[in-house]
Structures are given as structure tokens and as C-alpha cells.
Amino acid sequence: MAQNYRIYISDNTLLIAEFLPQQVEKIQQLEIQDFDLQTFCKKLAKNSKKTYIFLTKNPKQTFKKLKKDSTLIKAAGGLVESAEKNYLFIFRNKRWDLPKGKLEKGEKMSETAVREVEEECGVKIAKLGEKLCKTYHIYPLETKMIIKKTNWYKMTVKGEPKLVPQKEEGIEKAVWLNSYEIATVVQNTFPSIIEVLKISKLIK
Structure with missing residues (x-):
């Protein structure tokens, strides 16, 4: 197929x-x-x-x-679950998002995902789980077209640690949301994030 x-x-x-x-x-x-x-x-x-x-x-x-005719950029991010069964979301550029970032030289995609989540939200990832999916996003940058490929991974933390949003990355807030509160995210997020949430069976 x-x-x-x-x-x-x-x-x-x-x-x-x-x-x-x-x-x-x-x-x-x-x-x-x-x-x-x-x-x-x-x-x-x-x-x-x-x-x-x-x-x-x-x-x-x-x-x-x-x-x-485009430039491919690789990135990775995570859907993080706490011991309280809540999920980690960030608010950036007036929309809800999941923590993610670009692949650095010599890194594996899974390593990038963990590093970016830890840097953007000030948490320590206890366990890296399965790869959920990959998403593609196109946007213009100067005279080029960028295709960003993002690998998404399941992750867990011990307990439910306090979150510290990385302000220099434009993250206004980082929060733990329960499965009912995710409905708020769906109303104001990106199609790629909705895809991740659907694959994770957090939304239908």
C-alpha cells in the first residue's frame, strides 16, 4: 500500500x-x-x-x-503525560501548541524531542515512549519554501512538576490540561497538533 x-x-x-x-x-x-x-x-x-x-x-x-524546490527542516516534539493523567501544552503566537524544536547536528530525532520539551517547559522527561506520527508543514522563509518534518513522541514525567515556559522562545505559558480541557486547545491550535491528538486518541 x-x-x-x-x-x-x-x-x-x-x-x-x-x-x-x-x-x-x-x-x-x-x-x-x-x-x-x-x-x-x-x-x-x-x-x-x-x-x-x-x-x-x-x-x-x-x-x-x-x-x-524546497528546503527540508527536521524537527521533533512530544506529547507529555503526567502521573495525574494530564497533558502538557504550551501557548505561543496566540495559539495552543505542543513543545517541539529543530534537530541539531549529531542528534537523533528522539533526542531532539526530549531536549526541546525539557528546554521549552523546564521539566525532566522520565520516559520516552513510542513515536506517535510525523507531520509536515510548509511555510515561506525569505525567498525559499520550507517543508518542516516533525516527529512526535509519547513521553511521561514523574509526578506533575511545575512548568517553566521558555519566554525567549516566545512561549507565554506552559500548562497541564486534563482530557476535558483539551477541547479548549482544539478550538485554537494548528491542524498538525489536531492530527497528533487524534492519533493519541485524545480527541475523535
Whole structure:
């Protein structure tokens, strides 16, 4: 079975798949021939939340073509659970988010995830669990288009330590939220974070 790709551009979703997914919302089909990622991103209406798709027999090859003119940045982050069964969230750039950051030279993705969570929230990770998923996010940087690939991991801490948000990284607050309070996050977060929460079965 071919691997499908789900790429986020702000609040828009770009799918690369063999078949149309079974979903209610309208999907606009795109053609890869003569497709220019930068032009496409510029034309996206501000605050739009649309889904686009490349239907292809070889999603991997189409994704490769899309990556060719972009710069790939690798990052990693974590969904942290406390002993009280609460989850760690940060508030940055007026939205709820999960702690994450860029891969440093010589690091494994799992090491990056742990380091970034510890730095951004002032906690000590007791156990690194399974890899939950990877997400892709596209954004412009000067004249280039960046594709950020983020690996997400399950993590736990001992007890429920006090959190210290890393202000220099623009993090306004770091909090522990229970499964009911996560509904607040869903109303004001990124599509990639919703994907992580769905895979973790914290939301449907």
C-alpha cells in the first residue's frame, strides 16, 4: 500500500494520495504538472481552511517532486503525560501548541524531542515512549519554501512538576490540561497538533 502524505499550509491541508479520502468536506484536486509551490502558497486566501489533493499512483514520487524546490527542516516534539493523567501544552503566537524544536547536528530525532520539551517547559522527561506520527508543514522563509518534518513522541514525567515556559522562545505559558480541557486547545491550535491528538486518541 502506497504511503499517503498530509501537508499543512497554515490552516489548509494538502493531500498526496492514490484515492480520494472518505470525508465530508470538499476537496479541490490539483495537477502536479507545472505546479509551483511558492505561487500556490501566495495565492491561498488568508484565514482559509481548505483541503487540496494530488491524486497520483505514486504519492512518494509526487512528494519528492514537491520537496525538490524546497528546503527540508527536521524537527521533533512530544506529547507529555503526567502521573495525574494530564497533558502538557504550551501557548505561543496566540495559539495552543505542543513543545517541539529543530534537530541539531549529531542528534537523533528522539533526542531532539526530549531536549526541546525539557528546554521549552523546564521539566525532566522520565520516559520516552513510542513515536506517535510525523507531520509536515510548509511555510515561506525569505525567498525559499520550507517543508518542516516533525516527529512526535509519547513521553511521561514523574509526578506533575511545575512548568517553566521558555519566554525567549516566545512561549507565554506552559500548562497541564486534563482530557476535558483539551477541547479548549482544539478550538485554537494548528491542524498538525489536531492530527497528533487524534492519533493519541485524545480527541475523535
